[in-house]
Every structure is written in structure tokens, then in C-alpha cells.
Amino acid sequence: MALDLETRQQLLDTVRRFVSERLRPMEAQVAEDNAVPDSLVDEMKALGLFGLSIPAEYGGLDLNMEEECLVGIEIGKASPAFRSSFGTNVGIGSQGVVMFGTPEQKAKYLPGIASGDIITSFALTEPEAGSDSASVQTRAIRDGDHYVLNGAKRYITNAGKASLFTVMARSDPDKKGGAGVSAFLVPRDLPGLSVGKSEKKMGQQGAHIHDVIFENVRVPVENRLGAEGEGFKVAMQVLDRGRLHISGVCVGVAERLIADCVAYAGERKQFGQPIASFQMIQAMLADSKTEALAARALVLETARKRDAGENVTLEAAAAKLFASEMVGRVADRAVQIFGGAGYVADYGIERLYRDVRIFRIYEGTSQIQQVIIARETMKRGG
Ligand code: COS
Secondary structure, eight states, rough: OOEEEEEEEHHHOOOOHHIIIIIIGGGGHHHHHHHHHHHHHHHHHHTTTTGSSSOOOGTEEEOOHHHHHHHHHTTSSSOOOHHHHHHHHHHHHHHHHHHHHHHHHHHHHHHHHTTSOOOOEEEEEEBBBBSGGGGOOOOEEETTTEEEEEEEEEEEETTTSSSSEEEEEOOOOOGGGGGEEEEEEETTTTTTEEOOOOOSSSSSSTEEEEEEEEEEEOOOOOOEESSSHHOOOHHHHHHHHHHHHHHHHHHHHHHHHHHHHHHHHHHHHETTGGGSSSHHHHHHHHHHHHHHHHHHHHHHHHHHHHHTOOOOOOHHHHHHHHHHHHHHHHHHHHHHHHHHHHHHHGGGGGHHHHHGGGGGGTOHHHHHHHHHHHHHHHHHTT
């Protein structure tokens, strides 16, 4: 159920204050240390950020998609590494349980996910199954009242801290593609599950991705999420939703970069005047602002459609495609407007330029979004 407008405003004001007073001053330090301090994570927990999307009966804030995207926009104004601390709990790590979990699974896991006591990860990608995610090779062989999991997952966000994984694995080797895949809730402490090192990345230092290895991990049948063979559809519906959330974050980063550019262009003087007075700088600002406004409108309109019960597979893919490409262009223009200062580390612009690059890749590359948009458009007849 939607929040009343006053409560919504209060929530957004609180998040805005948290971003400007607590997160932004820590950005450079977090990037340097490649770690978000536990004390800040505790503050995020206290604000309810881990439970934005979890129903109220399980202790979450129960936001609808529009509200979640609005929070995502505000959070996007701080380094995206911060969001990653709670991003899997709000999105791909929890929504399988919210949408497809049994009452027992929900009661067991959602309260801990909402409070942040349980950190979650979504384990779909494998070395040989990236964009072609239906071809997962991790096996789940039924053995009495267990499934035995064997295989390896790659680039799994928050795996280092996760205590609960949503794992897509092939339960029927005779079925090709998504049809043979099931989803499982796999607690980290099951014997045979191990997590690899944190990968060195281009950006978003402070957020971590790891391999996850399964060697004869015995998962109780009651931990299967959805019916056997339905795991790929679980993953796709979780991603439909996740893509919308990410799009909101892209809008937030873009709005922040535009504000940073306006401030800098007003101060920086060349040829005896602030560079903001030059039309070529203004043109870059105008393009960035126009594109950010368009992305904001697309994201929020799609979120409202989803809240109204419409299928938004196409629109969520379009929002992800447009918003992630848009923030890449905005970040590129920001480096240009800042000039040399955009290229050196002190101003943080080059850091954001690197940080936003992953938005065009994870939760489905731009090219996969194009595939989805084209297919759905043809399915709908236009
Ligand atoms: N919602 C519900 N069901 C969906 C769905 C969705 N969004 N997308 C696909 N499905 C269903 C299809 O309807 C189909 O069901 P039937 O077999 O009953 O007809 C089944 O799933 C297989 O779908 P499809 O034939 O479209 O699978 P493909 O392998 O051709 O393509 C893409 C699927 C490419 C769209 C998918 O693999 C994908 O999104 N890849 C990117 C993965 C990704 O985002 N990875 C990031 C890692 S997670 S951070």
C-alpha cells in the first residue's frame, strides 16, 4: 500500500539528509579503503534501508515500486557503493522470497532481511552463463528430501557478507534452457559452500563481488523457491523489478552530477568569467538535464504501472537501457565540464565516471535490454 504523501515526503527528506550529512562526506574514504564502515551500515539498518521493499508484516517499510524508485534516486546521489550494502536485500536477494516464497520461507527469512541481520545474494551468473542466463550449468540433483548442488557462480554481489543465497541451478539436465532450472534458498553455512576472493574492479570500491562455489551442498527440498523447473522465471521476474530500481539509482547519480557541474561551472573562471556563462558549457548542461528528466519520467511512470499490476517487462528493460546509457553520457560530460579537475581524483568526478560504467552491464547488459524490448514490442504488435 502506498504511503500517504506526508510520510513519503518525510522518508525522502530523511534519506536526503542521510545522503548529504553521512554518506557524501565519507565517499572518498570508502573508495580508498574499499569498504563501507560497519557504523554506517548500522545507520542504514536503523533507517530501514535494508527493508525498503519487504512487507510490513515482516518488519519492512513496505514501499511500493514508485516509492522505492524515489528512494533509489536519492540514494543515487551518494557513491553507488553505499547502495550496494543494502541493494541486494532490497532487490535481487529478497524479491524471490517476497514474490514466490512459501509462508514458512517468508516467516523464516524476511524479518532478518528487512533488519539487515541477514545479508542476501542472488547467484545466477556463471562463467559460461552471463547474458545467456538460461544456460546455467550448476547442477541440483534430487536425493531424497534434499537437492545436491554442484557448480560455480561468478561476480556475485555481496557474496562475501551474505548469509543467504538465491541460487539458480539445473534440476533437470534433460531440459535445455530455462525449463530445466530451479531456484533455491541456500544458507551460507551449509557444508560445501565456499566464497572466493573479492574481485578487483573498475569502480564502486566498497562494493564487492565474488565467485561462489558449490561442492555437494545438500539443500533441503523445502528451500526450493517456487516449483521445480520454475527457477528461470523466478529469476527473470526478480530482474524485471531489479532493473527498475537500478534505473532509479542511475537517475539519482545523473542529478547529482548535474548539480556538481552547475556548482563547479559557476565558480571556475576562464577568460575572465565563470565557465557557466559559455554557451558550449550550457549546451552540455542542457543535454544532461533533458536526458535526466526523460529518464526520471520513464522510471517513475513504469514504477506506477507496475504498482497498478501491469506487466512492465518491456518498460523496465527500456528504463534500464535508457537510464544506464544516459548516466554514462552525463558522467562523460561532467568530466568534460570539470576539465583537468574532472580527471584527477580530488573532485570525485572521475570516480563516479568509473562507478556508473557497471550500470550498462549488470542486471542485463544494454544489448540484452534491447533484445527484451524488441521481443516484447513485437509480441505486443507495436
Ligand atoms: N517474466 C516472466 N517470464 C519470463 C520473463 C519475464 N521477464 N522472461 C522470460 N520469461 C520466461 C519466458 O516466457 C519463457 O517461458 P516459456 O518457456 O514458458 O515460454 C522462459 O522464461 C524462457 O524465456 P526466453 O525464451 O525469453 O529465454 P532466452 O534464453 O531466449 O532469453 C534473456 C532470456 C536473454 C532475456 C535472459 O537470459 C536475460 O535476461 N539475460 C540477462 C541476464 C541478466 O540480467 N544477468 C545479469 C545477472 S544478475 S545481476
